[in-house]
Amino acid sequence: MAVKRLLLPLLLLLLVVAAIVSMGTGAVFISPREIAEALLGTGTKNHAFIIGQYRLPRVALGMLAGAGLAVSGVILQGMIRNPLASPDVIGITKGAGLAAAIVIFLCPKSPPVLLPLAAFCGAAAVAFVLYLYTRRRSVQPSTLALVGIALGVVCQAGIQYLMVKNPGDVNAALLWMAGSLWGRGWEHMWAVLPWLSVFLPLTLLASRRLDVLSLGDDIAEGLGERVDRLRVLLLIASVALAGACVAAVGSIGFVGMLSPHIARKLVGGQHAILTPVAACIGALLIVIADSIGRGLLPPMEVPVGIVTAIIGAPYFLYLLARERKKRFS
Amino acid sequence: MGRTTKAAILSVCGIVLLILGLVGSIAVGWTDMGAVDAVTALIDSSASQQHLIVSTLRLPRALLAAIIGAGLAVAGAIMQAMTGNPLASPQTFGVNAGASLAVVAAIVLLPELPVPYYALMAFAGAVLGGLAVFAMGSAGGMTPVKLALAGTAVHLFLSSLTEAFILFHQHSTDQVLFWLAGSLDGADWSDIRRVLPWAAAGLLLSFLMARSISIMKMGEDVARNLGQHVARVRAMCGLLVIVLAGSGVAVAGPIGFVGLMVPHLVRYAVGSQTRLYLPLTALAGALLLVLADILSRFIAYPYESPVGIVTALLGAPFFLYLVSKERRAA
Numbered sequence: 001m002a003v004k005r006l007l008l009p010l011l012l013l014l015l016v017v018a019a020i021v022s023m024g025t026g027a028v029f030i031s032p033r034e035i036a037e038a039l040l041g042t043g044t045k046n047h048a049f050i051i052g053q054y055r056l057p058r059v060a061l062g063m064l065a066g067a068g069l070a071v072s073g074v075i076l077q078g079m080i081r082n083p084l085a086s087p088d089v090i091g092i093t094k095g096a097g098l099a100a101a102i103v104i105f106l107c108p109k110s111p112p113v114l115l116p117l118a119a120f121c122g123a124a125a126v127a128f129v130l131y132l133y134t135r136r137r138s139v140q141p142s143t144l145a146l147v148g149i150a151l152g153v154v155c156q157a158g159i160q161y162l163m164v165k166n167p168g169d170v171n172a173a174l175l176w177m178a179g180s181l182w183g184r185g186w187e188h189m190w191a192v193l194p195w196l197s198v199f200l201p202l203t204l205l206a207s208r209r210l211d212v213l214s215l216g217d218d219i220a221e222g223l224g225e226r227v228d229r230l231r232v233l234l235l236i237a238s239v240a241l242a243g244a245c246v247a248a249v250g251s252i253g254f255v256g257m258l259s260p261h262i263a264r265k266l267v268g269g270q271h272a273i274l275t276p277v278a279a280c281i282g283a284l285l286i287v288i289a290d291s292i293g294r295g296l297l298p299p300m301e302v303p304v305g306i307v308t309a310i311i312g313a314p315y316f317l318y319l320l321a322r323e324r325k326k327r328f329s
Numbered sequence: 330m331g332r333t334t335k336a337a338i339l340s341v342c343g344i345v346l347l348i349l350g351l352v353g354s355i356a357v358g359w360t361d362m363g364a365v366d367a368v369t370a371l372i373d374s375s376a377s378q379q380h381l382i383v384s385t386l387r388l389p390r391a392l393l394a395a396i397i398g399a400g401l402a403v404a405g406a407i408m409q410a411m412t413g414n415p416l417a418s419p420q421t422f423g424v425n426a427g428a429s430l431a432v433v434a435a436i437v438l439l440p441e442l443p444v445p446y447y448a449l450m451a452f453a454g455a456v457l458g459g460l461a462v463f464a465m466g467s468a469g470g471m472t473p474v475k476l477a478l479a480g481t482a483v484h485l486f487l488s489s490l491t492e493a494f495i496l497f498h499q500h501s502t503d504q505v506l507f508w509l510a511g512s513l514d515g516a517d518w519s520d521i522r523r524v525l526p527w528a529a530a531g532l533l534l535s536f537l538m539a540r541s542i543s544i545m546k547m548g549e550d551v552a553r554n555l556g557q558h559v560a561r562v563r564a565m566c567g568l569l570v571i572v573l574a575g576s577g578v579a580v581a582g583p584i585g586f587v588g589l590m591v592p593h594l595v596r597y598a599v600g601s602q603t604r605l606y607l608p609l610t611a612l613a614g615a616l617l618l619v620l621a622d623i624l625s626r627f628i629a630y631p632y633e634s635p636v637g638i639v640t641a642l643l644g645a646p647f648f649l650y651l652v653s654k655e656r657r658a659a
Binding site for chain 2: 082084088146152154161164174254306312
């Protein structure tokens with residue numbers, strides 16, 4: 001237990017280190033001391049500009065997005081009781097992607113504010129259809145997952161249709177689909193922050209209920225939980241988190257799936273501790289992936305989403321091996 | 330009326346419908362011609378423009394749709410029989426995604442590789458995707474939900490790697506994107522030559538194995554007691570699925586949901602206990618893809634749309650229908 005309590009500060013420390021490294025790497029290398037000076041306002045003008053206008057907002061946004069996606073994954077995995085559930089699998093990210101593709105292809109001259117707004121609406125639309133479909137009967141978690149998957153397929157077909165019809169702008173769309181922190185600034189950060197500052201604490205408050213819910217519907221009901229209503233509320237929280245993050249940074253995959261996993265390995269399944277740890281891990285994942293993406297082939301940037309997929313690969317395989325072992329032992 | 334009679338009547342109807350579909354497919358499109366004109370243009374070898382269009386563009390495309398549709402449908406039927414899972418299909422099992430990743434990797438990393446070898450790459454990728462989903466989805470008993478989640482997760486993972494390849498290899502992107510959506514546009518006779526040997530061998534073998542496959546459906550223990558070499562049949566079926574689905578993906582890209590829908594539709598019509606089940610599935614798959622291909626020409630007329638979009642739009646509601654039916658049965 002002592003180790004578990006130390007883990008959170010340790011992760012936060014790691015996050016600070018990763019943020020400093022991330023602010024240092026790129027086309028212009030900046031040493032940690034210079035970063036500190038720039039942040040305190042005593043550094044050179046040049047560095048202060050690069051850090052203040054480009055790298056700091058980028059790191060901050062990366063952290064927020066990672067935390068949001070991870071917590072969204074925590075909620076969905078707890079609710080659906082399957083370790084593979086996540087906003088990307090349930091179709092929420094795909095809905096955001098379809099809306100973004102519509103904006104990119106059909107109104108390419110629109111102001112930049114429109115894209116995140118549309119993406120958020122897309123995610124919300126998928127969530128709404130999910131809700132409508134499941135409203136009439138009691139909301140079986142498995143139904144939620146399967147309906148989400150089917151919606152994801154439909155959205156994917158729409159995205160492909162738009163891409164094939166407008167071959168000229170495909171790269172912009174592909175970049176957005178892959179998820180990237182390129183060119184993101186303070187305004188994106190401020191757009192995400194309110195959502196997270198509302199729904200992260202709410203999720204933490206609901207952590208006991210998530211614990212109860214992950215025991216199974218019958219037990220949860222026996223313990224006096226209004227399961228259906230709780231599930232709808234949790235779905236809203238999870239979609240709001242994922243939608244806001246995806247709107248700001250594009251559909252970065254696997255953070256929502258892997259972070260809760262890793263967190264569960266580290267601290268177990270109690271949501272009160274699982275949620276913050278998963279949030280830290282999600283933030284770490286994106287910040288590290290972004291630094292790798294920038295440092296790998298400068299001045300070219302590898303989109304974060306691709307780096308997270310590649311980092312995710314070994315973990316995915318590890319999960320696979322473990323599941324197999326469970327099966328045969 | 331016995332099942333066999335019904336199945337026989339349905340197969341005759343299916344063949345007639347398929348022929349009509351093929352004629353429709355060669356008649357309909359940017360250069361519209363009547364059905365009669367299309368057929369005469371096909372037979373008439375004087376080098377008219379219509380003859381050229383029909384014989385070099387439309388006919389190979391229609392035949393390719395039929396071949397690939399048959400292959401995918403039978404692959405889906407075999408998978409559903411093997412796993413006892415109604416949601417099993419090349420698409421949901423990650424086979425399509427694995428095969429397309431392998432083909433895109435081959436296009437980007439080995440540009441010198443001759444096109445016929447793409448099929449082999451696709452087989453390798455199909456094995457990878459299928460095994461991954463099987464391993465993840467079958468831990469502690471494979472329920473439809475687990476399979477669907479594992480399949481989607483693996484699918485997302487493989488397709489984000491595919492996207493990475495595309496982003497880093499920007500020329501030829503358009504073509505690859507079109508192919509990735511599952512498309513029969515621009516098919517020619519060389520495509521048919523590439524897919525036909527695999528598909529024909531795969532279909533023939535699966536028809537020959539139909540008995541073993543339907544026995545496997547009763548469960549492993551029953552099959553063993555009835556004298557089946559369960560492991561051998563399993564391995565053979567895996568191989569068949571990979572050849573049937575992989576060769577299709579290598580040529581036309583990952584066309585989804587044909588393998589999911591068709592076996593169910595045929596089962597509703599005649600049940601799965603007749604000897605004609607697999608041939609009927611092949612026939613219905615061919616018909617479905619030929620019709621979907623005709624539809625795909627009109628979505629964004631006069632431009633072509635990938636046929637995979639049509640099958641996805643048909644398949645997603647069907648998937649939901651299956652899910653809700655499963656739940657009611659449970």
